[in-house]
Amino acid sequence: MDLTRRAFLAANGTALGVTLLPGDLLAAVQANTPPTPKLSDWNQVRRQFRLSPDYVHLSGFYIVSHPEPVRSAIEGFRKALDESPFLVVEQGMFESDSENLQHKVCADVAEYLGGRPEEIALTANTTTGLSLVYHGLPLKVGDEILTTTHDHFSHHETIRLATERNGASVRKIKLFDEAATASADQIVARIRGALRPQTRVLGITWVHSSSGIRLPVRQIADALKEVNGARAASDRVLLVLDGVHGIGVADEVIATMGCDFFCAGTHKWIFAPRGTGIVWATAENWARIKPLVPSFSSKEVYAAWSEGRLPRGPNTADRVSPGGFQAFEHQWAMGAAFRMHQKIGRARVAERIRSLNDQCKQGLASMAKVKQHTPRAAALSAGICCFEIEGKKPEDVVNQLLARKIIASSSPYAVSYVRLSAGLMNTPEDVDKALTAVRAVVGT
Numbered sequence: 001m002d003l004t005r006r007a008f009l010a011a012n013g014t015a016l017g018v019t020l021l022p023g024d025l026l027a028a029v030q031a032n033t034p035p036t037p038k039l040s041d042w043n044q045v046r047r048q049f050r051l052s053p054d055y056v057h058l059s060g061f062y063i064v065s066h067p068e069p070v071r072s073a074i075e076g077f078r079k080a081l082d083e084s085p086f087l088v089v090e091q092g093m094f095e096s097d098s099e100n101l102q103h104k105v106c107a108d109v110a111e112y113l114g115g116r117p118e119e120i121a122l123t124a125n126t127t128t129g130l131s132l133v134y135h136g137l138p139l140k141v142g143d144e145i146l147t148t149t150h151d152h153f154s155h156h157e158t159i160r161l162a163t164e165r166n167g168a169s170v171r172k173i174k175l176f177d178e179a180a181t182a183s184a185d186q187i188v189a190r191i192r193g194a195l196r197p198q199t200r201v202l203g204i205t206w207v208h209s210s211s212g213i214r215l216p217v218r219q220i221a222d223a224l225k226e227v228n229g230a231r232a233a234s235d236r237v238l239l240v241l242d243g244v245h246g247i248g249v250a251d252e253v254i255a256t257m258g259c260d261f262f263c264a265g266t267h268k269w270i271f272a273p274r275g276t277g278i279v280w281a282t283a284e285n286w287a288r289i290k291p292l293v294p295s296f297s298s299k300e301v302y303a304a305w306s307e308g309r310l311p312r313g314p315n316t317a318d319r320v321s322p323g324g325f326q327a328f329e330h331q332w333a334m335g336a337a338f339r340m341h342q343k344i345g346r347a348r349v350a351e352r353i354r355s356l357n358d359q360c361k362q363g364l365a366s367m368a369k370v371k372q373h374t375p376r377a378a379a380l381s382a383g384i385c386c387f388e389i390e391g392k393k394p395e396d397v398v399n400q401l402l403a404r405k406i407i408a409s410s411s412p413y414a415v416s417y418v419r420l421s422a423g424l425m426n427t428p429e430d431v432d433k434a435l436t437a438v439r440a441v442v443g444t
């Protein structure tokens, strides 16, 4: 593609008055992008979102409202793409490593995760990331995937589709009887007790969107490490984590948590553009994966194809990032969201979300007829509060809250609860309004 690009510039660049030479694209976008605003107080953070003031939005974890720095970044890339789609994609994707915009996104993501840019595959969402991992692992008849009854549709369905092809079996266990009274030790003990010699993958979810519980991932990973220590390398259990409701919420260095594959959409808590996500793994774990979708991000794969040979060397993260042209203005603007989180600070983010959701749980605890399903302890909860009101269906409660201008949701699982979720776009006053509305619904 280098040749095409050079030939094009030689033939047309000057005639078109093109100014987008290597190095210019990002600078041009940055010049047209307002500087990241101050985010030192929460009202300033709230003002970054264009959420309708007519409602109290307590379902931010569902899909993102783009904050100002992300809108500006998308707009900057969109403008450049609309002015010169060929040049901008050639330059942003295929020209040089130093100007490659996916590399720049991966660098911003890596900084947040505590990993390395080359350990990150870019995906469209959690579902795609999980699919790339489960379909890419060399599982076969006789191998087992151990997962839980609590995981999301996307995780269960990915495992079903992958095992239908590769012949591995799947077993689902309950990590607790009641999320609200679960303990970390009990969860770890159930996992340990359920592992079998043929278990090759443990697939779990960091923060459950069914009950709001946050799993003790580090303790689970430590237990697995011990089990794996007594196994041959080929019999190890790999830990696959659906991390979508933990990233952008918890004050954790994700790359050191102990999971082997971390899959997450970044269009929820992280505030990256809709239709973006990541998978993180170490080089050693990426080497285990067989890519599913041709990549446009790996020079080696392209060189091998053009030379009529197989790609050399082990598989890498960039060979797993699905290729084909993308909504590049969204993908390239991911970095702005990660930088925004870094600017606010991971610890501050986690503390704010903890405090708002504690306020919510405390208020719910004072109400007769309300049963909470999310643990009260901060270590076992995150940004989602799940509850039910005696005698009322969750969807009816959600509708009655909506009539009072509170946007709640019901969990899309076999057993459904009402969910209130406070994020960085919310204030303590929002939570108070929601609690007042819940009290009114209880009384109806």
Ligand SMILES: Cc1ncc(COP(=O)(O)O)c(C=O)c1O
Residues within 6 Å of the ligand: 061, 062, 124, 125, 126, 127, 128, 152, 154, 155, 205, 207, 208, 209, 242, 244, 245, 264, 265, 266, 277
């Ligand atoms: C736990 C969990 N995993 C996966 C998903 C699917 O996420 P995505 O839309 O990023 O694929 C959701 C959706 O909210 C979820 O709650």
